Amino acid sequence: MSNSDGTGAPGNFIGPDVPFPGAESSVSSVGEESSFSPSDKVESNFRQGLRVFARNKLALISVYVLGLLVIACFIVPIFWRTNQTSLLQQIGVPQNQPPSLHHLLGTDVNGFDELGRILYGGKYSLTLGFLAGLITIVVGTLYGMISGFFGGIVDTIMMRLLDAMLSIPNLFLIIALVAVFGKSTPFLIIVIGMTGWFLTARLIRSDALVIKNLEYSQASLAMGASKLHVIRRHVFVNSMGNIVTVGTFSVADAIQLLSALGFLGLGIQLPATDWGTMLNEGTQELWNGYWWEVFPVSILFIVVIVCINFIGDAMRDIFEVRLRDR
Amino acid sequence: MLYYIGRRLLQGFFVLLLVLVFTFTLPYFLPHGALNAAYFNCAEHQTKACIDTFANTYGLNQPYFQRLWHYLWGVFIHFNLGLSFKDSPPQITGILRVYIPRTFFLALSAFILATVVAIPLGIYQAWRRNRPADYWFTGVTFMMYATPPFVLGFLMLDAFAIHTFHLPDSPPLGVHPWAMFTDPKGFILPVLTLTSLQIGSYSRYMRSNVIDVLVQDYIRTARAKGCSPRQILMRHTFRNAMTSIVTVLGVSIPGLLAGAVITESVFNYPGLGLIVVQAAQDFDTMVVLGVTVVVTVMAVLGNLIADISLVFINPRIRIMGTEK
Numbered sequence: 001m002s003n004s005d006g007t008g009a010p011g012n013f014i015g016p017d018v019p020f021p022g023a024e025s026s027v028s029s030v031g032e033e034s035s036f037s038p039s040d041k042v043e044s045n046f047r048q049g050l051r052v053f054a055r056n057k058l059a060l061i062s063v064y065v066l067g068l069l070v071i072a073c074f075i076v077p078i079f080w081r082t083n084q085t086s087l088l089q090q091i092g093v094p095q096n097q098p099p100s101l102h103h104l105l106g107t108d109v110n111g112f113d114e115l116g117r118i119l120y121g122g123k124y125s126l127t128l129g130f131l132a133g134l135i136t137i138v139v140g141t142l143y144g145m146i147s148g149f150f151g152g153i154v155d156t157i158m159m160r161l162l163d164a165m166l167s168i169p170n171l172f173l174i175i176a177l178v179a180v181f182g183k184s185t186p187f188l189i190i191v192i193g194m195t196g197w198f199l200t201a202r203l204i205r206s207d208a209l210v211i212k213n214l215e216y217s218q219a220s221l222a223m224g225a226s227k228l229h230v231i232r233r234h235v236f237v238n239s240m241g242n243i244v245t246v247g248t249f250s251v252a253d254a255i256q257l258l259s260a261l262g263f264l265g266l267g268i269q270l271p272a273t274d275w276g277t278m279l280n281e282g283t284q285e286l287w288n289g290y291w292w293e294v295f296p297v298s299i300l301f302i303v304v305i306v307c308i309n310f311i312g313d314a315m316r317d318i319f320e321v322r323l324r325d326r
Numbered sequence: 327m328l329y330y331i332g333r334r335l336l337q338g339f340f341v342l343l344l345v346l347v348f349t350f351t352l353p354y355f356l357p358h359g360a361l362n363a364a365y366f367n368c369a370e371h372q373t374k375a376c377i378d379t380f381a382n383t384y385g386l387n388q389p390y391f392q393r394l395w396h397y398l399w400g401v402f403i404h405f406n407l408g409l410s411f412k413d414s415p416p417q418i419t420g421i422l423r424v425y426i427p428r429t430f431f432l433a434l435s436a437f438i439l440a441t442v443v444a445i446p447l448g449i450y451q452a453w454r455r456n457r458p459a460d461y462w463f464t465g466v467t468f469m470m471y472a473t474p475p476f477v478l479g480f481l482m483l484d485a486f487a488i489h490t491f492h493l494p495d496s497p498p499l500g501v502h503p504w505a506m507f508t509d510p511k512g513f514i515l516p517v518l519t520l521t522s523l524q525i526g527s528y529s530r531y532m533r534s535n536v537i538d539v540l541v542q543d544y545i546r547t548a549r550a551k552g553c554s555p556r557q558i559l560m561r562h563t564f565r566n567a568m569t570s571i572v573t574v575l576g577v578s579i580p581g582l583l584a585g586a587v588i589t590e591s592v593f594n595y596p597g598l599g600l601i602v603v604q605a606a607q608d609f610d611t612m613v614v615l616g617v618t619v620v621v622t623v624m625a626v627l628g629n630l631i632a633d634i635s636l637v638f639i640n641p642r643i644r645i646m647g648t649e650k
Binding site for chain 2: 160161163164166167168169170171172175176177178179180181199252256259260263264276279280283286287294298301302305306309310
C-alpha cells in the first residue's frame, strides 16, 4: 500500500471530484481533500484508487461526458426554457419540423422542441436509472449479506427464493407488475429496482461467504463483537468493491430496462418522457424520413450506456487489487 | 448423475411452484381482486348479471385457495393451463402450442449464432488485449450491447427491408410450426437483431474470463515449456474459460427471452413475448400465468443443461452426491 516509487503521479494531479452516478454516494464521502502532502509515505486506499481510475483514459472521458450531460439535463433547462409539459400549448404548433435555427434539432410529433425534449427526457432517464440502481444495490446488498453471513437454513431458503425470482425473465415480471399496479413514475422506479437485484444479491452473498470465514471476522466474533458489527465493519466494507461496481452497471441496466418499457408503452407517460419513450416515438416516424427524431437521442442514449459501462469497468480495475502496482 | 439431475428437477419444480403461486396471487391486488377481469370484460355494461355470469364461467367467485389448488392440479397433473378470458378457442395450452415454437426457434437460432460469434471474438479480444484490435472490437460490442434492441430492429428494417435488399419485414406467420420454414429470409432481420444484443454481453464475459485465465500460472508454465500460442489458446485457455461462460449462457436464457419480447413486437411476430404484453394489457391473467410457466420451465431447464454440460467440459468438477 505504500507509494514507494517517487515517480508516481502526485496526488494533486488526479483531478477534481466529478460527479458520476453510482459511485458518488459511496466514495466521495471519504474526504478527498484530506491533508495530503508529498512527504506522506502511505497513500490512502481512496487516493490509490483514484490514481488507477485516472490512468484509465476512457473512464475519465466517460466521467466528463456524463458530468456534462447531467449539467445539460438539470441546469440548462433552467436558463433555456422550452415548453415540454403542456400539450395544450402545442395546439397549432407545426409538427415534425426539420432542424432549423429556431429549433436546433427540429420538433417532434407533438411539436415539442426536440433538443429541449432530449434534455427533459434525460432528466427522467438519469434520475430513474440512478434511483432504481440505488434500490437494486441496497436491496441486493442487504439480501446477499444476510443470506451469506447467517448461512444454514436461512441461506438455503433465501437462495431458493432467489432462484425462483431469477428464473422469471425480468421483463415478463415487470410487464405483469406494471399491468397490475399501473404506470406511475415512482412505481416504475420501485419495480425496476426491485426486479434487478437478484444477480447482485448472489454476487454479494458469495463475497459474504468468503469474508465471514476470514481470520479478522472470526477474530472479531471471538472477541465478542455482535454479528451486526461484523457485518457492518468487515463484510460490508470488504465487499465494497463489488457493491460499487455492480451498482454502476445496474444504473445502466435500469436505464435500458426503462427504455424497453417505454417501447412497450408501459414506461413514462406523455407529456413526461424519457429517452426510451422518445426513441419509440421517433422510430415510428422513421419511415417518413424524420431522422432528427431518432439519431440524436439514440446516439446520446448509446453514449450514456457506454460511458456508464466504461466507468464500471474502471471501478472493477480499482478494486482488483492484483492489478495495482505498488 | 441421475440422482443429481433428479434433485435439480425437484428443485426446479419447487421454483416453478413458487413462481406460480406468486404470479397467481398478483391479480388479487387489482382493484376488484380476481374479479377485475370480469369488470374489465363487462366494460360497456357493468351489470351485476354480466359480472356474475363471467365470474361463474371462469370460476372467479371461488375462494382463493380453492382456485389455486384447482389451477396447480390442472398444471401439474393434466398439463392444462386454464382458460383465456379473451381468445377463442380459450384453451391456453392450445394457444401456446402455436406460439411456443415461434419464440423457441427465434431465441434458439439467435442463441446459437451469438455463441458461435461471441466466444471466438472474446478469446481474440483477450489475446490481443489493450491493442488496437481489442479496442475496436470492445467499442463495437459495447455499441451492440448499448443500443436498445427496438432501435436496432427499426434501423435494420429501414435499411434492409425498405431501402436495400428488400428482405421481408416479418417472419412467416402460419399456425403450423412448419410454416416457419416457408420463408427463411424473413428470419434474417429478427435473428440478427436478437443476436447482436446477445453478442455484446457474451463476448464481454468471454473476454474477461479469458483474461482471468491468461494470468494464471499454468499458462505461464505452458508458455515456458514451449507451447505454441495456438496450443495455449485451445488446450489451456479455452477449456478453462468455458467453465464460467457456460454458466453465464445458462443464466442468460431469461434475458434472451426478454429480448425476444422486444424483437417480436418490432417485427410483428406473435410469439410468447407479444401475447404476454397484449394479455397483460387486457388483464387476461391466465395467459400471463401460462406464459410465465412456459418461460420458467425453459429457464430452469436451460440452467440445468448448462450445469450438466459443465461436467463434460471440466472433468475437475464433481457433482455433489456422485462422490463417495
